[in-house]
Amino acid sequence: MIFIELRDEIVKNIPGVQHKDVLLLEGKLIFKKKATSESVKKYLQEKFDGTHEVIENQPRNWPHWGATYASELYLRII
Amino acid sequence: MQGFRVSAEQIDKTQVRIKDHNHLHVHPYDPEVLEKVRQDMFKPRTCKEFIDWIDTHPHYDVVAEASSQYIRGTDRDEVVWNCAEVQTDWKAIMDKVSSYAKENNVDMNFNTDYTKEWRINNMEEQNTFVPFRHNSELDNQHKHGFKKQYQLIEVTLTEIFPELKDIENLFEMHWTKTDINYQPTSGAFPRHVDFLATTFKRAIDNDPEIANTMYDPMTKNPVGWRLKRVLVAMDNWYPGQLFGFEEHTWSNWKAGQTIDFNWNHCRHATANSGYNARPLLKITGLVRDDHWLAKKQFRTFKI
Amino acid sequence: MNKEQIKWRQIKTVNDYINFLEDESIDWKNLNESFIDPNQSGFWVPANIKNLPDAKELEQKAPAIKASELNRTTMTASEIELHEKHNYGNGYDRHQPDERFLKIASLLGFENTSVWINNQPPGAMMARHVDTISCLVHEQIDTIRHEPFDIHMRQPKNAKPIYRCFVALDDWHPGQILNFEPDFWTGWKKGDVCFFHWRTTAHSTANTGWQHRPLLKITGTLKDDAWLNGNTIRSFDYND
Numbered sequence: 001m002i003f004i005e006l007r008d009e010i011v012k013n014i015p016g017v018q019h020k021d022v023l024l025l026e027g028k029l030i031f032k033k034k035a036t037s038e039s040v041k042k043y044l045q046e047k048f049d050g051t052h053e054v055i056e057n058q059p060r061n062w063p064h065w066g067a068t069y070a071s072e073l074y075l076r077i078i
Numbered sequence: 079m080q081g082f083r084v085s086a087e088q089i090d091k092t093q094v095r096i097k098d099h100n101h102l103h104v105h106p107y108d109p110e111v112l113e114k115v116r117q118d119m120f121k122p123r124t125c126k127e128f129i130d131w132i133d134t135h136p137h138y139d140v141v142a143e144a145s146s147q148y149i150r151g152t153d154r155d156e157v158v159w160n161c162a163e164v165q166t167d168w169k170a171i172m173d174k175v176s177s178y179a180k181e182n183n184v185d186m187n188f189n190t191d192y193t194k195e196w197r198i199n200n201m202e203e204q205n206t207f208v209p210f211r212h213n214s215e216l217d218n219q220h221k222h223g224f225k226k227q228y229q230l231i232e233v234t235l236t237e238i239f240p241e242l243k244d245i246e247n248l249f250e251m252h253w254t255k256t257d258i259n260y261q262p263t264s265g266a267f268p269r270h271v272d273f274l275a276t277t278f279k280r281a282i283d284n285d286p287e288i289a290n291t292m293y294d295p296m297t298k299n300p301v302g303w304r305l306k307r308v309l310v311a312m313d314n315w316y317p318g319q320l321f322g323f324e325e326h327t328w329s330n331w332k333a334g335q336t337i338d339f340n341w342n343h344c345r346h347a348t349a350n351s352g353y354n355a356r357p358l359l360k361i362t363g364l365v366r367d368d369h370w371l372a373k374k375q376f377r378t379f380k381i
Numbered sequence: 382m383n384k385e386q387i388k389w390r391q392i393k394t395v396n397d398y399i400n401f402l403e404d405e406s407i408d409w410k411n412l413n414e415s416f417i418d419p420n421q422s423g424f425w426v427p428a429n430i431k432n433l434p435d436a437k438e439l440e441q442k443a444p445a446i447k448a449s450e451l452n453r454t455t456m457t458a459s460e461i462e463l464h465e466k467h468n469y470g471n472g473y474d475r476h477q478p479d480e481r482f483l484k485i486a487s488l489l490g491f492e493n494t495s496v497w498i499n500n501q502p503p504g505a506m507m508a509r510h511v512d513t514i515s516c517l518v519h520e521q522i523d524t525i526r527h528e529p530f531d532i533h534m535r536q537p538k539n540a541k542p543i544y545r546c547f548v549a550l551d552d553w554h555p556g557q558i559l560n561f562e563p564d565f566w567t568g569w570k571k572g573d574v575c576f577f578h579w580r581t582t583a584h585s586t587a588n589t590g591w592q593h594r595p596l597l598k599i600t601g602t603l604k605d606d607a608w609l610n611g612n613t614i615r616s617f618d619y620n621d
C-alpha cells in the first residue's frame with residue numbers, strides 16, 4: 001500500500017476529490033478541507049473494514065507551512 | 079564514461095545553497111513542499127541523471143522525506159521481514175570485531191563529521207573511496223542534536239574481515255558493499271529514508287548499463303533491478319537496543335538472523351540505550367527481479 | 382546472595398531505603414536489573430484525556446534539568462557513574478509543571494503525587510533502567526522518613542499501592558521510541574494515559590525523530606484504582 005496508488009484510487013472513486021486535495025505527511029493523509037477528509041474517511045473505513053481503524057485527527061499547523069490544514073487521517077491495525 | 083568519483087578533498091561543504099535558511103531543516107516539512115519535490119522526483123531520468131540530481135540537490139533530506147510513500151498502518155510484514163539465517167562461528171567473529179573496536183577506541187570516540195565519513199580507514203584504497211553523504215543531511219542531524227550515531231567499519235574494501243566477505247558473497251548481489259554498522263551505547267541514528275546512494279553511485283560510476291538504465295522513482299530502483307539492503311545480526315540482541323521501522327520495531331534478534339526491509343519507503347531509526355555495543359552487518363547491492371531476495375524467499379546458510 | 386541483596390534485605394524504613402540508594406559502593410546496574418521480572422512486565426493504556434492544554438511552549442523553555450546533563454536530583458551517585466561510563470545523560474528535559482498540568486493528576490484521581498514533565502528533545506535517549514520512584518520519596522521524605530518500607534512493593538508499607546503513569550502531551554511522531562520491555566508504546570495520541578508495572582518493567586526511551594516528545598509523569602496513589610483494570614478505555618475531559 002503506497003501513497004500514490006492509494007491517492008489515485010481515492011481520486012478515481014470519490015467524486016469531487018482531486019490529487020491536490022490529498023497530501024502525505026509522515027505516513028498520514030492530510031487535508032486542507034474537512035469535507036474532503038470526511039469523504040475519504042468514509043471510503044477508507046469501507047475499504048479497510050475489519051482490518052484497520054481509521055483515525056481522524058486535528059493536525060498541528062506549523063508557522064513554517066504555506067497553508068493551513070483542517071484534518072489528517074491515518075490507519076491503525078485492529 | 080566519465081566517472082563521478084569525488085575525493086574527500088573535493089566534497090563541496092558549501093553544498094547547501096538555499097538562500098532562505100529560516101525553514102531549513104524545520105520539521106515537519108510542509109506537505110505542499112514535499113508534494114512538489116515528489117513531482118520533481120518523478121520526472122523521467124536515467125540512473126546517472128537521478129544520482130546527479132540528488133547529489134546536487136540543496137535539500138537532500140527533503141527529497142528523502144518526499145520519496146517515502148509509506149502509509150501508517152501498513153502491516154509489519156510489508157515493512158521488515160526475515161530473509162535468511164547465517165549459521166557460523168559468530169562468537170569468534172565478535173571477538174575479532176570487539177578487539178578491533180577496542181584498538182580503534184570506537185566505543186568512546188564515534189562522533190560523526192563531514193570528512194571522516196564515520197569509517198575506520200586504515201587501508202590506502204579506503205581513503206580514495208568516498209561514500210555518499212550529503213552535507214544537508216548531516217546539517218539536519220547535527221542541528222537536531224544527533225552527533226553520535228554509529229561507526230561504520232569497512233568490510234568490502236579491506237582484507238581485515240575475510241569471514242565477513244564470505245558472508246557477503248552468500249547473498250550474490252552485484253556491486254555489493256558491506257560494512258559493520260557498529261553502534262556503541264548512547265549512539266542514535268535519526269529516522270530517515272534511504273536511497274542506498276553509496277552502492278547505487280558506485281554501480282553507476284562503474285557500470286554504464288546501470289548508469290544509462292531508466293530510474294523508477296516509484297520503486298526507487300533502476301528498471302529491471304532491485305537495490306537491496308540486508309542486515310545480519312552479528313550478536314544476540316541485548317535489552318535497550320532499539321530499532322524502529324515507522325510504528326514497528328525489530329528486537330530480540332539472534333546472531334545470524336538476517337532481515338530485509340522496505341528501505342524504499344519506510345523511515346527507520348536506531349538507538350542503543352543499553353549497555354552493550356550493537357553490531358550489524360550491513361550488506362547492500364543490486365539484484366535482478368528473479369533473485370531470491372526479490373521474491374521474498376528465505377534461505378539458511380551454514381559457513 | 383550478593384552484597385546488594387544482603388543490604389537490600391536489611392532495609393526497614395524509608396530512610397534506610399534512601400540511604401541504600403545513595404550508597405556509592407553498590408553496583409547500580411546489578412541492583413537495578415535485580416528488580417526486573419519479565420513475568421510481571423509491561424504497560425497498558427486504560428484512559429485518554431480530551432482537550433489537554435498545549436505543551437509546545439516547552440520546546441522554547443529552559444528546563445530544570447537538561448537531557449544532556451547528569452544531575453543528582455534525578456540520579457544517585459552510582460547511577461551517575463554508570464551513565465557516565467556509557468555516555469548517557471539525563472535522557473529528557475525535566476520541567477516543573479504549572480497548574481494547568483498539575484490539574485491532570487487530580488483529574489485522574491491521583492493523590493500524594495509527584496508530577497513532572499519529561500520532554501525528550503530529538504537526539505536524547507534515556508538508558509535502560511527500572512524505576513525506583515526516588516523522586517516521590519525524596520519529595521515527601523520529611524513526612525515519611527521513619528515509615529516502615531516494603532521491600533517487595535518498593536514503597537512505604539502503610540501507603541496504598543503507588544502507581545506511575547505517563548500522559549502524552551502530544552501525538553506520537555515517527556522516530557519516537559518507548560520500550561516497556563518486552564513491548565513498545567507507539568502511535569499514541571495526545572491525551573493517552575499509559576500505566577506500566579514500574580516495579581518490575583525495564584524500560585528505555587529514545588527520540589530518534591525530529592519533534593519533541595513531551596510526557597507528563599505522574600507518580601502517586603489513586604483514590605480509586607478500579608478503573609485501571611477494566612476492559613474499556615476510560616475517557617476524561619480536561620474541561621470537566
